[in-house]
Amino acid sequence: MVNLRSAVALGLAQCCHLRAVQAVSPQQIVHDLQALLSAGSEVVLTSNASYAQDFTPRFSESHSPSYVVGAKPKRVSDVQKVVSKL
Secondary structure: OOOHHHHHHHHHHHHHOOOOOOOOOHHHHHHHHHHHOOOOOEEEEOOOHHHHHHOOOOOOHHHOOOOOEEEEOOOHHHHHHHHHOO
């Protein structure tokens, strides 16, 4: 017998086409973005020393985001590719 909670969860999953979420490592994100972007684009982990030297934060310190990868797209089409993957 299906209880109400299970039925609601199943209905929401079907309605919203939910799918399983798979964890991705920061190194995999770097690898995938490097393969996706054009030559000359930079993709580094925020823990990499070059990140602190070569990347300029574009946010307010009081509302800083949390992220593990930085990307410097070379072309406008690269920006579109990065944004579409968010």
